[in-house]
Amino acid sequence: MDTTKLIEHLLKHVQLDNNETETIEKYFTSKTLRKKEFLLRTNEVCRTENFILEGCFRTYSIDENGFERTLIFSVESWWIADLLSFLTERPSSYNIVALENAKILQIKKNDLEKLYLEVPKLERYFRILIQNAYISQLERINQNYSLTAEQRYHLFIQKHPDFVQRIPQKHIASYLGITPVFLSMLRKKR
Amino acid sequence: MDTTKLIEHLLKHVQLDNNETETIEKYFTSKTLRKKEFLLRTNEVCRTENFILEGCFRTYSIDENGFERTLIFSVESWWIADLLSFLTERPSSYNIVALENAKILQIKKNDLEKLYLEVPKLERYFRILIQNAYISQLERINQNYSLTAEQRYHLFIQKHPDFVQRIPQKHIASYLGITPVFLSMLRKKR
DNA sequence: ATAATTTATTCAACTAGTTTAATTTTTTTT
DNA sequence: AAAAAAAATTAAACTAGTTGAATAAATTAT
Numbered sequence: 001m002d003t004t005k006l007i008e009h010l011l012k013h014v015q016l017d018n019n020e021t022e023t024i025e026k027y028f029t030s031k032t033l034r035k036k037e038f039l040l041r042t043n044e045v046c047r048t049e050n051f052i053l054e055g056c057f058r059t060y061s062i063d064e065n066g067f068e069r070t071l072i073f074s075v076e077s078w079w080i081a082d083l084l085s086f087l088t089e090r091p092s093s094y095n096i097v098a099l100e101n102a103k104i105l106q107i108k109k110n111d112l113e114k115l116y117l118e119v120p121k122l123e124r125y126f127r128i129l130i131q132n133a134y135i136s137q138l139e140r141i142n143q144n145y146s147l148t149a150e151q152r153y154h155l156f157i158q159k160h161p162d163f164v165q166r167i168p169q170k171h172i173a174s175y176l177g178i179t180p181v182f183l184s185m186l187r188k189k190r
Numbered sequence: 191m192d193t194t195k196l197i198e199h200l201l202k203h204v205q206l207d208n209n210e211t212e213t214i215e216k217y218f219t220s221k222t223l224r225k226k227e228f229l230l231r232t233n234e235v236c237r238t239e240n241f242i243l244e245g246c247f248r249t250y251s252i253d254e255n256g257f258e259r260t261l262i263f264s265v266e267s268w269w270i271a272d273l274l275s276f277l278t279e280r281p282s283s284y285n286i287v288a289l290e291n292a293k294i295l296q297i298k299k300n301d302l303e304k305l306y307l308e309v310p311k312l313e314r315y316f317r318i319l320i321q322n323a324y325i326s327q328l329e330r331i332n333q334n335y336s337l338t339a340e341q342r343y344h345l346f347i348q349k350h351p352d353f354v355q356r357i358p359q360k361h362i363a364s365y366l367g368i369t370p371v372f373l374s375m376l377r378k379k380r
Numbered sequence: 381a382t383a384a385t386t387t388a389t390t391c392a393a394c395t396a397g398t399t400t401a402a403t404t405t406t407t408t409t410t
Numbered sequence: 411a412a413a414a415a416a417a418a419t420t421a422a423a424c425t426a427g428t429t430g431a432a433t434a435a436a437t438t439a440t
Contacts, residue, residue, distance in 0.1 A: 083321060126317055130320045133324055137327040142259055
């Protein structure tokens with residue numbers, strides 16, 4: 001199991017000695033998923049925090065009319081889980097699906113709690129990570145309100161040029177909160 | 191300076207002994223603001239994390255057409271700051287204004303960093319807090335996409351019945367991402 | 381208390397984005 | 411390589427929410 005990418009990422013935010021990195025490594029197991037395979041389905045409990053080594057995931061919900069709402073795209077070196085379900089051990093209201101063949105590292109809730117006790121610096125690591133995630137969510141809410149769909153689309157391709165290649169348009173539309181039809185119209189304009 | 195409310199809130203999430211609570215208390219200063227006074231203005235750096243003892247605040251941005259977008263309402267026992275500006279020490283793009291006379295406890299960035307070293311449990315405390323905030327932001331994004339303005343309004347008054355009393359309608363409209371005119375039309379419907 | 385200012389309401393014309401459905405293009409499967 | 415399935419495009423009718431402007435109601439200041 002190759003945890004290099006994970007350790008590298010941890011080291012970007014906190015200092016760790018060899019003992020600590022070894023302790024950390026022991027708690028993770030690796031898993032591969034094929035394209036279209038689900039990491040989590042609605043009504044299941046999200047049992048693991050997952051660090052993406054390879055591949056790309058989509059987190060989405062399904063509303064009462066059966067429409068999908070994409071909330072998050074996640075790629076290499078990001079963490080992915082339904083935090084609410086993971087923390088509360090209650091059924092999730094989200095789906096997480098692999099958009100490409102993928103490889104991840106997983107840690108269970110109990111193990112993460114143990115790990116926090118053994119390597120308290122990880123409290124800091126995750127605090128920083130979630131702070132950043134929170135900040136960008138807030139910015140996203142701000143932009144959803146103040147920008148038109150067209151502006152949001154151009155901002156998206158500018159911020160995530162790689163996603164545009166990797167991810168089907170209809171999912172990008174559902175991330176932007178518009179219909180695939182309207183996205184297609186916007187693209188035609190230029 | 192009365193830090194009871196702060197300590198009570200901390201104790202809900204982490205265990206602290208008397209030494210620790212005393213250490214914590216020393217780092218905070220208290221401040222009062224009158225209604226309409228600003229805690230933070232666009233282009234200023236957000237120097238403090240603020241714990242609300244009394245009163246109600248509104249965090250908003252102003253778009254290129256001069257329209258206000260309300261992102262957060264915050265009341266007693268919540269933390270309030272522009273996290274991005276606070277962490278990066280760069281100018282904020284948000285305004286934070288008191289909607290009522292208010293009393294807060296403040297801690298500066300350097301002091302908070304010191305405090306994290308002295309009382310590492312606070313890393314955990316803030317991690318948990320921000321996790322929760324992140325989760326509710328994500329839910330909010332989800333709802334903004336899947337619900338109509340009318341549904342969002344009814345959800346809002348159901349979730350925050352107190353806010354409806356305390357906060358002018360036009361701010362609630364700007365929080366919901368609609369015009370005051372349209373909110374007024376929705377209210378008329380029932 | 382009165383005047384001045386801000387906030388909320390109402391209405392009608394308007395527009396950004398949706399819906400439905402048919403057609404074309406691309407991707408996946410065999 | 412062909413067939414099947416999924417994704418993207420196009421067009422036209424539609425609707426949720428906006429805009430602007432005028433009026434009424436509620437707050438704030440003098």
